[in-house]
Amino acid sequence: MSAVVSASTDVLEEAQIMGEAILQSDVFIDYQQAKQRLTNDEEAQRLxxxxxxxxxxxxxxxxxxxxHPDYKTISRHIRSAKxxxxxxxxxxxxxxxxKALETLLNEICAEVAGAVSPTIKVPTGNPHFDNASCSGGCGSGQACGCS
Incomplete structure (x- = not known):
């Protein structure tokens, strides 16, 4: 039982270190700066x-x-506003x-899942990673082309 607790503690410590590394990464810093610029941009907030x-x-x-009588008008306006x-x-x-931060986090999730077991499903929402990390565990009967 002591070995399990020790392994769990080690995993938590490694996760903490990984989290801190992500928070100090250029990708996360760029994200924070872009978010701050967006928050402070009055024109962007108006849009x-x-x-x-x-x-x-x-x-x-x-x-x-x-x-609906206004369907075309509102559809046109929402596309224009977007x-x-x-x-x-x-x-x-x-x-x-x-998107860059999401990609980084998806890559980390795929790596961690792959380190645990190659058959773990990692729903990244990105077909490249879904198929690349797939080893027959995709649930599609290998219809995705995985082996």
Whole structure:
């Protein structure tokens, strides 16, 4: 029993060290800076607010679909608001930094899972990693092309 407790403590200590390394990584620092710039950018916040307003209206219209009298107008406005929001520099920078951090965390999860067992499923949402780390444990009967 003592060996199990010791192994658990070692795993927790290693996880703590890994967490601290992630928090000190360039990827995480870039993410924090991009998030801060986005938070402080009044124009970006206005665009996000505008998009959310149209999104709420769009969700209401979706209940009736194309039969709602304002369906086309609201659909056009939400696409325009999203495009304008996504094209804004601080929003685009934040999304890029967020994606880089997500990729790093997905890679770490795949490595940790692979170290435990090659058959552990790691749902990353990224087909590259889902198939790359797959060793017959994907649950698709190897239809994904894994071996």
């Amino acid at each position: 996000i607010s505008e998009f959310n307003k149209w999104k709420d209206q769009y969700e209401e219209v979706q209940r009736f679909g194309k039969y 495009r304008e929001m996504d094209m804004h520099e601080s929003v685009a920078s934040f999304k890029k930094a967020e």
